[in-house]
Amino acid sequence: MSVDAYLIVDQRSSPPPEMPALLKELASRYELDGYSCRQLLLGQTEALLTKGPEPRLKKIKQTLVNYDFCCHLITPSPLKFAPFILTRVEFNANELKFFGREKSLIVPKDSKLLIFLAELSGSLVERTLSQILSSHRYTGNSENSGLPLKKWQRIILQGRPVLDIYLLDEKGKPAGAVRAFPGKFDHQSLGERATLSTNQNLLKLIELTQEYAGHHRVDMRFGISALPGANLQTAKADDLGALKKNLRSLTHYAWLQADIDRQREQPTPDSESETIASAATALLTAMQPELATNLPLQKEIISELTSGVDAATATPETETSGTNRSQLPTPPDLQHHSTWNSPRTIIGISIFVGIALLVKFGNSTSWLGPMIAKSFSSGAMSGLLAAFFFIGGFRRLQLKRLIQNTPTSKIRSIAMGRVEVHGNARRQYALFSPMTNIACIYYRLVRYKRNSKKDWVVSSITSSGHIPFWIEDETGRVSIDPSAATVKAGHRQESMAEGSTAFGGFSSPDEKWVEEMIYDGALVYVLGEAQVKRTDRAPRLQRRAEALRRIKQDSQKLSGYDTNKDGRIDESEWQTARDDVDEQLLHEDLSQSDQQKRQEDQVVIGKPRHRGTPFVIAETASEAKLTDRYTLATAFFFAAAGLASGLSLWLLLQS
Amino acid sequence: MTGWIVLGVLVLIIALVVIYTIVIYNGFIAMKNSIERDWSNIDVMLKQRYDELPKLIKVCEGYMQHEQQTLEAVIKARSAVSNAGSGNQKLAAQNALSETLKSLFMVVERYPDLKADKGFRQLSNRITELEDQIADRRELVNSAVTIYNTRLEQFPDVIIARLFNFTSRQLWKIDAAHRQDVEVNFSRS
Numbered sequence: 035m036s037v038d039a040y041l042i043v044d045q046r047s048s049p050p051p052e053m054p055a056l057l058k059e060l061a062s063r064y065e066l067d068g069y070s071c072r073q074l075l076l077g078q079t080e081a082l083l084t085k086g087p088e089p090r091l092k093k094i095k096q097t098l099v100n101y102d103f104c105c106h107l108i109t110p111s112p113l114k115f116a117p118f119i120l121t122r123v124e125f126n127a128n129e130l131k132f133f134g135r136e137k138s139l140i141v142p143k144d145s146k147l148l149i150f151l152a153e154l155s156g157s158l159v160e161r162t163l164s165q166i167l168s169s170h171r172y173t174g175n176s177e178n179s180g181l182p183l184k185k186w187q188r189i190i191l192q193g194r195p196v197l198d199i200y201l202l203d204e205k206g207k208p209a210g211a212v213r214a215f216p217g218k219f220d221h222q223s224l225g226e227r228a229t230l231s232t233n234q235n236l237l238k239l240i241e242l243t244q245e246y247a248g249h250h251r252v253d254m255r256f257g258i259s260a261l262p263g264a265n266l267q268t269a270k271a272d273d274l275g276a277l278k279k280n281l282r283s284l285t286h287y288a289w290l291q292a293d294i295d296r297q298r299e300q301p302t303p304d305s306e307s308e309t310i311a312s313a314a315t316a317l318l319t320a321m322q323p324e325l326a327t328n329l330p331l332q333k334e335i336i337s338e339l340t341s342g343v344d345a346a347t348a349t350p351e352t353e354t355s356g357t358n359r360s361q362l363p364t365p366p367d368l369q370h371h372s373t374w375n376s377p378r379t380i381i382g383i384s385i386f387v388g389i390a391l392l393v394k395f396g397n398s399t400s401w402l403g404p405m406i407a408k409s410f411s412s413g414a415m416s417g418l419l420a421a422f423f424f425i426g427g428f429r430r431l432q433l434k435r436l437i438q439n440t441p442t443s444k445i446r447s448i449a450m451g452r453v454e455v456h457g458n459a460r461r462q463y464a465l466f467s468p469m470t471n472i473a474c475i476y477y478r479l480v481r482y483k484r485n486s487k488k489d490w491v492v493s494s495i496t497s498s499g500h501i502p503f504w505i506e507d508e509t510g511r512v513s514i515d516p517s518a519a520t521v522k523a524g525h526r527q528e529s530m531a532e533g534s535t536a537f538g539g540f541s542s543p544d545e546k547w548v549e550e551m552i553y554d555g556a557l558v559y560v561l562g563e564a565q566v567k568r569t570d571r572a573p574r575l576q577r578r579a580e581a582l583r584r585i586k587q588d589s590q591k592l593s594g595y596d597t598n599k600d601g602r603i604d605e606s607e608w609q610t611a612r613d614d615v616d617e618q619l620l621h622e623d624l625s626q627s628d629q630q631k632r633q634e635d636q637v638v639i640g641k642p643r644h645r646g647t648p649f650v651i652a653e654t655a656s657e658a659k660l661t662d663r664y665t666l667a668t669a670f671f672f673a674a675a676g677l678a679s680g681l682s683l684w685l686l687l688q689s
Numbered sequence: 690m691t692g693w694i695v696l697g698v699l700v701l702i703i704a705l706v707v708i709y710t711i712v713i714y715n716g717f718i719a720m721k722n723s724i725e726r727d728w729s730n731i732d733v734m735l736k737q738r739y740d741e742l743p744k745l746i747k748v749c750e751g752y753m754q755h756e757q758q759t760l761e762a763v764i765k766a767r768s769a770v771s772n773a774g775s776g777n778q779k780l781a782a783q784n785a786l787s788e789t790l791k792s793l794f795m796v797v798e799r800y801p802d803l804k805a806d807k808g809f810r811q812l813s814n815r816i817t818e819l820e821d822q823i824a825d826r827r828e829l830v831n832s833a834v835t836i837y838n839t840r841l842e843q844f845p846d847v848i849i850a851r852l853f854n855f856t857s858r859q860l861w862k863i864d865a866a867h868r869q870d871v872e873v874n875f876s877r878s
Contacts, residue, residue: 424708428712431709432712432716435713435716436716438836439720439723439837440723441829441836442832443825444825444828444829446821446822447821447825449726449733449826451726452723509825617744620744621808621811679697679701683693683694683697683698
């Protein structure tokens with residue numbers, strides 16, 4: 035089986051003047067999505083532009099080179115090993131030795147090395163980059179100076195750092211690797227370099243390694259480069275699964291970097307000259323959805339890595355096919371929601387009005403004052419609040435149970451009616467989040483302004499809640515119309531975006547925005563109603579009647595059915611005509627079925643026709659995680675309801 | 690005062706229990722109907738397959754003059770489906786039909802002209818597609834039944850289930866014959 039080649043581009047920090055022509059050429063000649071290409075071509079790291087057969091990629095490469103883009107055509111090497119965990123080091127004048135529990139790695143003087151300092155939790159990278167992203171719009175911000183190396187190093191050390199050192203052979207292929215975690219190796223073995231700080235010891239280890247390297251490169255871009263299989267996902271401290279995934283992504287990233295370095299025509303830049311990206315485009319994949327497969331434990335990773343590579347590369351493959359399949363159409367006009375009718379606003383307004391009335395008329399002698407005061411003191415208000423929380427709690431409980439009780443359908447065979455599907459979301463339109471410019475299938479942007487009392491007030495809400503997208507599993511894909519759905523986005527970004535006038539007029543510290551989004555490629559759960567898509571194709575019965583009418587009107591055809599030549603079409607002769615029409619229609623349907631075999635052309639999952647039936651779209655790795663969220667919400671609502679009921683009862687008894 | 694407090698708490702607890710019972714009861718009803726619907730949806734696919742068969746046989750007849758036995762077996766199995774009475778009989782008939790279809794497709798390998806026929810290709814693709822969908826929907830029924838049966842045994846659902854006589858459902862099971870190892874003989878006779 036042939037392995038797909040990768041076309042990796044060195045991104046440019048600003049778009050060249052001939053960028054539109056390049057994008058047009060990429061779209062027309064190679065059917066690459068212009069929007070995605072633009073994002074992948076801009077930045078300061080590397081990005082996988084596309085993958086596929088080598089001859090095709092060579093042509094694309096030539097086109098890019100014509101436009102002064104530097105690119106690398108590589109055939110990714112299979113991962114043969116993963117780094118072992120460092121326990122101690124030994125060194126003498128000629129060599130540096132790394133020891134693990136069972137393995138060791140000897141680095142002779144003047145060796146070729148690749149050193150990776152990476153942050154595993156992903157959250158720090160995400161948070162820092164969100165600031166950069168704020169000032170980097172789709173139009174390309176060439177003024178971004180990027181983060182200096184030292185600052186980036188500091189950011190990494192603030193999180194969960196890890197150090198990977200790869201020894202390269204003469205051909206530049208990895209010959210051995212070691213992985214160091216701060217505090218997990220014998221720092222005394224560093225000799226005089228040892229310090230009391232675990233993080234400093236990690237830096238000292240880098241220094242020591244650099245002394246033994248003839249040619250080396252320190253790479254800190256894991257998480258911000260857009261390379262396949264090298265995604266850094268946000269992982270909580272206790273989420274060992276996610277951390278292990280990030281470790282495997284790091285291994286994959288390191289092997290890819292070795293491949294890229296081999297392909298570089300010019301020597302790699304020295305570590306001191308590097309700066310870290312103004313990385314809006316790079317973040318595209320840095321925060322892409324997690325891989326669907328579970329990762330093996332670190333100790334078992336070596337034996338399973340080779341097979342795991344397929345899984346790791348599977349995601350980028352589908353990503354590429356998803357975004358670059360063809361030129362995606364421009365999305366329909368945006369939806370602007372009025373701000374007053376969102377549930378949160380209504381609750382907020384109700385509470386505000388209640389308190390304002392109490393303050394204003396609480397001590398008033400008019401009839402309104404005592405009535406309001408009485409409603410609070412008698413416990414009626416807290417009783418209402420309790421009822422509200424009870425209803426909210428039960429609604430969530432009901433939804434949770436509905437989600438649990440509905441089996442997940444395979445997309446290939448979904449039946450009409452209520453269905454539950456789970457798979458990767460893909461864009462139908464070239465949709466990008468308006469503030470962070472990330473390819474997404476859904477976003478919701480809320481803008482806030484400070485009022486005269488310096489409180490934040492919603493000034494506008496914009497969402498892509500009416501723009502359809504695909505959801506695909508291993509059997510096929512189906513269209514989702516998210517109109518009127520309850521959408522639970524997995525990512526949320528908030529920024530003041532001070533002074534960035536490129537963001538449509540945000541130039542004041544009195545303005546901020548909150549953006550929620552579901553990335554293109556994210557794992558999404560959908561509970562909705564499958565319906566037949568409205569098509570222009572007439573129903574079969576109608577087409578049959580039409581065809582028979584045409585035969586009746588065509589005397590030549592009609593005489594063809596007059597087998598006994600009596601000048602009349604009797605019942606049996608007409609039956610023959612009917613059979614012929616049926617057969618013809620069947621062939622039409624079958625050829626249509628070949629062309630429209632996939633669900634995408636026939637079915638759409640959308641809002642249920644019956645009121646009150648839920649329609650949920652949620653970014654989640656699994657159904658269980660989603661129901662856990664509903665369990666928590668239910669518990670919160672019931673606890674709040676219990677407290678409010680207790681208060682109400684107490685007030686009632688007091689009065 | 691204590692009496693009022695106790696009464697209030699009791700009313701609250703009773704209200705909670707009643708609403709929770711309603712949620713569970715409605716859940717059971719929805720699941721039960723969903724299983725029925727899923728079964729019916731399989732029937733829809735089976736009906737589609739049933740309707741496509743005469744066309745397939747018609748196409749095959751032109752090429753397979755010497756395979757009348759196989760074609761007759763398919764026709765017979767199809768008739769058996771329409772004559773089957775009870776659920777179990779229907780299931781057996783559908784399985785038999787699937788088997789004869791498999792045999793038919795195997796025999797077709799000997800007829801390159803038939804395999805190359807556009808109409809046959811379309812029909813066989815369509816039937817294979819339907820077979821895949823039927824298999825998926827059977828899986829779905831089994832998933833739905835498993836969830837339902839699990840709920841029946843879980844606390845507190847078990848109380849409601851017993852109170853309202855909800856009983857467990859049967860999973861779709863494959864014929865015992867299909868579970869046996871396939872005999873493979875590589876020796877030429």
